[in-house]
Each structure stands twice: as structure tokens, then as C-alpha cells.
């Protein structure tokens with residue numbers, strides 16, 4: 001960026017100089033040429049004029065004429081150079097507009113292709129490195145050769161499914177796990193190890209490039225860390241993506257919605273704003289309130305599986321625990337990404353990524369895990385030393401955490 005700004009600075013200065021001064025400067029020289037020339041050939045000019053005009057005062061008139069022509073020509077030139085300057089800057093505006101138009105047009109094409117199911121994402125960079133899993137390409141397009149099977153038993157089964165980003169980076173070459181309803185899964189691992197990517201694959205946002213994925217249809221509900229608020233009233237926020245007609249069809253009443261709001265400790269918002277007032281909820285609600293609103297959505301939809309991506313990070317620990325317990329009581333199976341040890345007790349299984357593409361899927365013993373966490377916290381408070389670093393490394397590996 002610095003380099004670009006450096007180059008642009010000189011370019012803009014030169015461009016402005018050319019537009020402002022070169023045109024008018026050249027013009028001034030051109031119009032003053034006859035005056036300069038007639039000053040040198042003054043004698044000849046005067047005699048010539050004398051022949052044309054018989055008046056004695058003609059000499060004086062020719063000076064005023066020339067001044068008049070000069071001023072008119074000068075004004076015309078300045079106006080002309082301004083016009084050229086405007087043309088040149090209009091060209092820049094048109095080029096900019098063309099850029100925006102091209103982008104909007106390609107967006108329309110992508111939307112069109114996506115709705116017809118024929119869209120292929122353009123890669124930013126193709127992976128050169130050899131991995132234990134290799135993506136097959138047809139031309140520039142990676143082939144999603146994985147199989148997606150609709151699970152009739154409401155189970156989630158991944159069999160050698162790789163976690164691959166849209167850039168074709170292989171975050172995890174092969175992942176296998178089997179999850180039944182009621183098995184609440186905690187997902188841990190260092191930053192960028194593919195936790196959220198797994199959710200994107202499970203919810204069908206990213207293609208499956210290999211292996212077999214069994215998922216139940218319409219049974220997943222994904223809540224991101226920063227939930228979306230929609231345009232509409234408070235009721236629309238809770239029932240999203242349902243419409244009011246869907247809500248009526250499901251025989252859900254406003255009293256039910258009020259109960260849900262009570263469960264997520266947001267009843268005060270209903271009292272303050274009612275269910276019907278349209279507001280800009282993204283601005284009005286605080287970060288924690290928005291997250292609780294997303295949980296209210298979860299309680300409204302009651303899916304079989306909830307994919308919770310640090311979705312209560314801004315909610316206080318006691319309210320958060322209450323929310324998790326309520327979700328379990330409703331029969332929702334949780335798949336949670338969280339860094340809060342207070343939530344471990346709500347999970348029965350753990351999927352731990354190590355950040356190098358390896359992972360471990362096992363039963364979660366939350367008390368043993370809490371002991372390890374306590375030991376790590378205590379160790380962090382002690383003085384630095386070789387033993388400390390070694391034990392910390394071991395603990396981080398066991399806990400699947402960054403240092």
C-alpha cells in the first residue's frame with residue numbers, strides 16, 4: 001500500500017500539473033506569438049496598417065484591437081483548457097464506474113449460476129504442496145468428489161472427509177467421526193485449525209471434496225459468533241428465517257415467544273419495545289443481547305443439532321450455563337466451539353484438533369480436563385524455566401490449546 005501511495009502521489013501531482021498549467025500555458029504562448037512577432041516587426045506592421053486604414057490614429061486602434069483579441073483568445077483558451085481538464089477527469093470517473101459495473105455484473109452472473117446450481121468458485125491460489133489428500137481438478141475447478149448422504153437415523157457420520165477451504169488449502173486431510181443425538185460434542189484446537197470450517201462443511205456451505213458425509217436433512221442450526229439481525233420487528237428477529245405465516249402454521253403464539261425471551265434473559269426488551277416495533281436491531285442491541293437473540297432463534301426452531309461457534313462469548317457465564325442447560329433439556333444436541341471451561345460439563349464427547357491436520361475424537365471427561373486446565377493456569381503463574389515450558393507444551397497438547 002505504501003508503495004502504491006508513493007507512486008500515486010507523484011502520478012497525481014504530475015497529472016494535475018499537466019491539466020492545470022500545460023494547456024493554459026501552451027495556449028498563452030500561442031496567443032501571444034502574434035503580439036511578440038508584431039513587436040519585432042512593429043515598423044512593418046504599422047506601415048501595413050497605415051495603408052489599410054487612412055486614419056492617423058489608426059496606430060493606437062491596432063494596439064487596442066490586439067489587446068481585445070488577446071483577451072478574448074486568452075479567455076477562450078482558459079475555458080478550453082478547463083473543458084479538457086473536465087473531459088480527462090470524466091474519463092477517470094467513467095473508468096471507475098465501469099469497474100463497479102463489471103463487479104455488479106459478475107455478481108449477478110454468480111447469483112444466477114448459484115441459483116441454477118452450476119457455480120464454480122474461482123480460486124485465489126492453487127495449492128502446490130503435496131498433502132496426504134489431494135484434490136482433483138478439472139481445468140481450474142476443484143472437483144467435489146465427496147458423497148453427501150441424507151442420514152435417516154438423525155446421526156452425523158463423517159468418513160474420511162477432508163476439511164478444505166475455498167482456496168483449496170487442506171486444513172485437515174481426513175476426518176472421521178460418528179455422532180448420535182444426545183452426544184454433545186466439544187470442538188477444540190488452536191486458532192485456524194479448521195473448527196469453524198467443519199461447521200461450514202456440516203451445514204452444506206462448503207463442498208465435500210472427499211469421503212462420505214451423512215447428515216440429517218434440515219436438522220442443523222448454525223449460530224455464528226456475530227449473529228445477523230434482520231430488518232423488521234422483534235418477532236422477526238426471533239423467528240428468522242421463518243415468516244409470520246410460518247409461525248402461525250407452526251401454531252406458535254406470541255406467548256411462546258415471550259417464554260423463549262425469558263429463557264434467554266431478554267424479556268425486558270419485549271417490555272421496552274414490544275414484538276411489533278420495527279427498529280434497527282443491529283444498532284440497538286448490545287453484542288451480548290444479539291448473541292442471546294440468536295439463541296432465542298435456536299429455541300424457536302428447536303433443531304436436532306445446534307452448531308454453536310463461540311456464540312455466547314459475550315454472554316455472562318451464569319446466563320450462558322443456563323442457556324446450555326435449557327438447550328439440552330429441549331433435546332437439542334450441541335456441537336460447540338468454545339474456549340470457556342465452564343461449558344465443558346455440558347458435553348459428552350470431544351473432537352480435538354492439534355493444528356497440524358491431526359485430530360482426536362474421544363469421550364470427554366470434564367473433571368480430568370478441568371484438573372489439567374487448573375494445572376496449566378497455576379503453571380502460568382509460576383516463574384519461567386525449562387521444566388515449565390516442557391510441562392506447558394504437554395498440557396497444551398492434552399488440552400488442544402495455543403500457548
Ligand SMILES: Nc1ncnc2c1ncn2[C@@H]1O[C@H](COP(=O)(O)OP(=O)(O)OP(=O)(O)O)[C@@H](O)[C@H]1O
Pocket residue numbers: 165166167171189190191192193194195196197198
Ligand atoms: N472463506 C475462506 N476462504 C479461504 N480460507 C479460509 C476461509 N475461511 C477460513 N479460511 C482458512 O481456513 C483455515 C481454518 O479456518 P477456521 O475459521 O475453520 O479456523 P478456526 O479453527 O475456527 O479458528 P478460530 O479458533 O480462530 O476461530 C484458516 O487458515 C483460515 O484462514
